[in-house]
Amino acid sequence: MRGFDGRRKQLLAGGGALLLCLVVAAALEHARAAGTGFGIAGAARQRSTTLTLPPALANVAVTEARRPGRPLVLIDPGHGGGDPGATGVSGAVREKDLTLMLARELRDRLAANGRVRVALTRDADASVPLDTRAAIARSLGADLFLSIHADSAANPLARGATVYSLSEVASDADAARFAAMQSVAAGAAGAAEGSVRALLADLAVRDEMNASADFAVRLLGKAPGRIALRPEPHQFAAFRVLRRAEAPAVLFEAGYLSNAEDEAMLQNPVVRRGMVSALAGAIETEMALAQTSR
Numbered sequence: 231m232r233g234f235d236g237r238r239k240q241l242l243a244g245g246g247a248l249l250l251c252l253v254v255a256a257a258l259e260h261a262r263a264a265g266t267g268f269g270i271a272g273a274a275r276q277r278s279t280t281l282t283l284p285p286a287l288a289n290v291a292v293t294e295a296r297r298p299g300r301p302l303v304l305i306d307p308g309h310g311g312g313d314p315g316a317t318g319v320s321g322a323v324r325e326k327d328l329t330l331m332l333a334r335e336l337r338d339r340l341a342a343n344g345r346v347r348v349a350l351t352r353d354a355d356a357s358v359p360l361d362t363r364a365a366i367a368r369s370l371g372a373d374l375f376l377s378i379h380a381d382s383a384a385n386p387l388a389r390g391a392t393v394y395s396l397s398e399v400a401s402d403a404d405a406a407r408f409a410a411m412q413s414v415a416a417g418a419a420g421a422a423e424g425s426v427r428a429l430l431a432d433l434a435v436r437d438e439m440n441a442s443a444d445f446a447v448r449l450l451g452k453a454p455g456r457i458a459l460r461p462e463p464h465q466f467a468a469f470r471v472l473r474r475a476e477a478p479a480v481l482f483e484a485g486y487l488s489n490a491e492d493e494a495m496l497q498n499p500v501v502r503r504g505m506v507s508a509l510a511g512a513i514e515t516e517m518a519l520a521q522t523s524r
């Protein structure tokens with residue numbers, strides 16, 4: 231995380247002014263094209279330029295920490311709306327509902343502790359494209375992106391949680407196939423993003439991968455007694471949504487809905503409370519370390 235922050239500051243110092251110009255130019259172009267919804271407010275000639283987010287991103291509520299200047303954690307409940315994700319073996323549990331429930335419980339825990347700022351990519355049963363989820367992370371300048379899912383497998387005995395961290399190379403064929411599935415659903419890249427932004431993102435992505443892996447290890451360290459893990463629980467995958475978030479990013483698979491015991495466990499509020507404790511503890515430790523390195 232230290233290395234990541236340092237590198238990002240250097241990158242921003244070198245390319246920040248140009249990047250800001252491009253972003254502002256893109257905003258103006260967008261406003262001209264759309265005629266509405268994307269404007270520049272406030273004293274734009276001075277240092278503080280406030281961009282109003284596009285309408286699709288406008289409904290994200292950020293819960294502030296007790297003190298100002300705390301890192302922002304973006305929690306991403308997988309699926310939603312017309313995309314239910316996996317269905318439990320009982321037929322009664324849908325992944326999209328479970329991920330939203332877990333994400334809200336984690337958000338509420340982090341908000342109660344007040345050590346970090348926290349937001350959700352969706353706080354309703356709504357369809358949010360993967361690229362929009364990543365765009366929300368970039369727009370908010372999220373310091374950590376945590377996507378929450380629940381697994382499903384043909385083997386009904388497969389069970390336990392998995393933590394995927396961002397990587398260029400998938401750790402096995404299953405992870406590669408899963409990442410490819412997620413990426414196809416994401417569609418084409420946003421046209422408003424110029425090549426300079428892409429270059430900065432590429433230079434930063436290695437540090438993001440390291441920070442993602444660090445966070446995954448920290449989370450797994452908090453798991454004993456709280457999260458039932460599958461064998462080899464730390465996996466690597468080149469998820470598009472993680473890569474494009476431009477922040478240390480991890481995808482947490484809470485367990486297998488295709489396994490009857492996991493399905494029942496994930497519906498148990500006591501089990502989820504332990505899971506949320508582990509997630510919140512890992513997040514708060516990671517963010518405290520990130521802050522001391524600033």
Ligand SMILES: [Zn+2]
Pocket residue numbers: 308309315316325379380
């Ligand atoms: Zn999923």
